[in-house]
Amino acid sequence: MTTTTARTRTGLLLEDVDLVLGDGDFSVTALDAVSMTVAPGELVAVVGPSGAGKSSLLAVAGGLTRPDHGRVVVDDLDVVAATAAGRARYRRERVGFVFQSGNLIPALTAVDQLRYALRIAGRRGEPGRDPREMLEQVGMAHRARSRPHQLSGGERQRVGIARALVTGPSVLLVDEPTSALDRTRSHEIVELLARETHEQGVATVMVTHDHDVLGHCDRVLQMVDGKLSAAR
């Protein structure tokens, strides 16, 4: 616990990361010499066609997949060098995931989604980690006792964002947050992401198809065939 509170945030660094999926004739280069830095409080969008390697980028940055080459560093922690258990701990303590359409746990109410995330992260009862306050921040305090099936798509995504942020992560990895939402809701959600990123000082990477919402982002990168470049 001392390590988490005393942690200095330096953001996310990917350096020369290669990832090859499959093997032999069926191998695909998902990430090809990808390098990027995301500063604390910065929202970076990654756009690109399906299959360009956007999900692989999130998987590598989130410690779900170990790259074949390169470094992933978060707050001076070398994620690639960590063991499987070490990477699970990294995910618990320093990463917040926001999934497509929220991916909430069906049995849990909105406030319990956050409470459970805190339990998993081992941060239950820590000061400044109040689930209700967090729901309030994303404008969902009034639905605290609702289960996912009682919420709209936008509401689910708001709870998903609150769940990812309540543990106080260094890195927020967001996977197609607006894929199931209409235009108005999409803007609201990305606006919320931008605001929380700035307020919480978290390094956010958002993968998206939705060019409409890029105006809310600090920087936009493009991914094609596993190669990352600044957007035109």
Next chain:
Amino acid sequence: MFLGIRELAFARGRFGLMGLVVALISLLMVLLSGLSTGLVNDGVSGLIRLPVTSFAFEEGTELDSAFSRSTVTAEQAAAWGRQRGVADAGLFGNALVNAEASGAEGAATPVDLALFGIEAGSWLAPTAVDGSGLGQDPDGIVVSSTVADLGIGIGDVVTIDRLGTRLTVVGITADQRTFGHVDIAYVPLRTWQEIHAGVAPGEQARPGIYEEATAVAVLARDGATVDLAAGDAAAGTTSRTLEESYGASPGYTAETTTLDLIEGFLYVISALLIGAFFTVWTINRRHELAVLRAMGATAGHLVRDTIGQAAVVLVGATAVGVAVGVGAGALLSGSAMPFALEAGPVTAASLLLVLLGLLGAAAAALRIARIDPLIALGGAR
């Protein structure tokens, strides 16, 4: 158990159904256990309650017919009495007879009886709660409490069919004493020998019959073990321990193996059922579990949560099933069905049911460890 408990409440329909099945299985378990104990009581309670450690039968007697075929002599009983570690050895007679009981009202009731011939006043003699024990009166008998349930009481006369021997009930035992589903009447050994030899009242008996009985009942001294082989060699008999002798009770082995088989199947079915349920449950939650793994939850944590769920369902449902079973058992105990509930076997069966169910759930929950957290990402492969 944070998630486990909430999921139980959320999916209460599914878990309720599962719990109902487990409850029904444990109810069946209790009924089978009661039937099993009841049948054992009916079959061999008379033997269990004899203060005997082994029986010596006529040399070479097969076990399944030992009590009806064997004949031993007083000499062999004496030889057993001299064996090292033997506290007491005496002649024991066992014969199944048809009889008629008539009370003061004069109405005759047909009864089947297992006549246990025992030396009156000896170490083998039963202790009666009601009336007196086997006394010097050669026609006085002590009967099982189950005979009293038929409406036969002290002072009533029991007449052996064909021979016409008249015996008088002088005592009733405190508990059930039956052998091969037939009620026991303890008879003074000399009278038993006459009935067994087919000597009608007033007839002259062949002198040899008073030297013979079915088996030698042997009681080991406290803490001592009797060398049965040495005793058999000295007395010219074939010994069976008391437990082995149960197999000589008509139908005993067949009944107990049948019930044991059914009980065994129930355990297996229960474990497989729980395993199957939690397998489907885990597969259903695959995506959700992948999300939790991605959030950093360890597989161990999620497996424990699922096993905890199983424990709640199993313990709760088994408790309900056992409670209903014990209730139903109380109704059955008074009936003609051989049914008796004992805390020991019921507790052991319930524990085994829960334990095997947990094993089934654990086998299913291990799948969680193989779930790839990558599937939580939408575009993932």
